[in-house]
Amino acid sequence: MERKKILSLFCGALLGGLSLTASAGPIIIAGTDADDHGSANATTNFTGWLFMQKAFENLAPAVTNGDLTVTCIGCNSSSALSAFNSATTKSSLDGTWNFVALSTLSDITNFFNGSGTTNVNNTGIIYMPTVSSNVGGGITDAQLGIVNSNSTVLNNFVVGGGGLFTQEQANSSIGYGWLSALLPGLTVQGDNGGPGFNSSSLSITAAGNSAFPGLTNSDVTNATPWHAWFSGNFGGLNPLVNGPIFGPTGGTFPGAVVIGGGAGTVFQCGEPGQPPCDPGQVPEPGVLPLVAIGLFGLAYTVRRRYS
Secondary structure (H helix, E strand, O other): OOHHHHHHHHHHHHHHHHHHHHHHOOOOEEOOOOHHEEOOOOOOHHHHHHHHHHHHHHHHOOOOOOOEEEEEEOOOOOHHHHHHHHHHOOOOOOEEEEEEEOHHHHHHHHHOOOOOOOOOOOOOEEEOOOEEOOOOOOOOOHHHHHHOOHHHHHHHHHHOOOOOEEOOOOOOOOOHHHHHHHHEEEEEEEEEOOOEEEEOOEEOHHHHHHOOOOOOOOEEEEEOOOEEEEEEEEOOEEEEEEEEEEEEOEEEEEEEEEEOOOOOOOOOOOOOOOOOOOOOEEEEEEEEEEEEHHHHHHHHHHHHHHH
């Protein structure tokens, strides 16, 4: 009886973890202010806005919650709003997806509590622009405060298959508060402190190529100059794009300027009740039924043997 109970618990936990990561959505957390370094003509985006377009186009196919709305939290006006509008409407998402920008504090509050016309329950991708100190019309501290108080909602949104794309928040005293709440061991370094860096260079990592094969080094270089990088405990995230950080004794080392992952990415992992911390090890969705069949077959065999 004890063996059957243990096996049952093991199977349930394993299948639960596989189900969680298999349905989770894609994440791009960028230390860039690409919305401040781009432009467009009537049909084409350039430099930073082209990077944003490519990011949306790579996120969209990995969204699994079935919702086709990109919602910007804090695209208030000026460059931040223009960049969002241009990156989305000139992308391959146009004509299939809807694009909404929320700027009032009440609309953002109602987005997260689920009572707004556009809310977390009918959105496929959440986007946050650069902070207002680095781009005109960007997300303000008042708006970030609402986001920070809804870190659990953001986490559940991603676990449920939604996509997330954010740009630089390090130049706000409360920037990335939601991220720190989810990953306390993560450190954000900005150009207002920490080691210096070469902000004109970026390169995609192997994990970045695997998660978003449609992005190229040329695409991410369009997002320069950049203003923040990440170190410490990434949880379920991976470094997607690196930039050169100046070492204390000379030379440079690669710092993670963009972190995240493709379909199946989660923030929290490795603790009881959480999936493993390597999104790259998550089986493809087509493999999951085979795993389930094998586990149930094993359970049936043990039950027959010990009944």
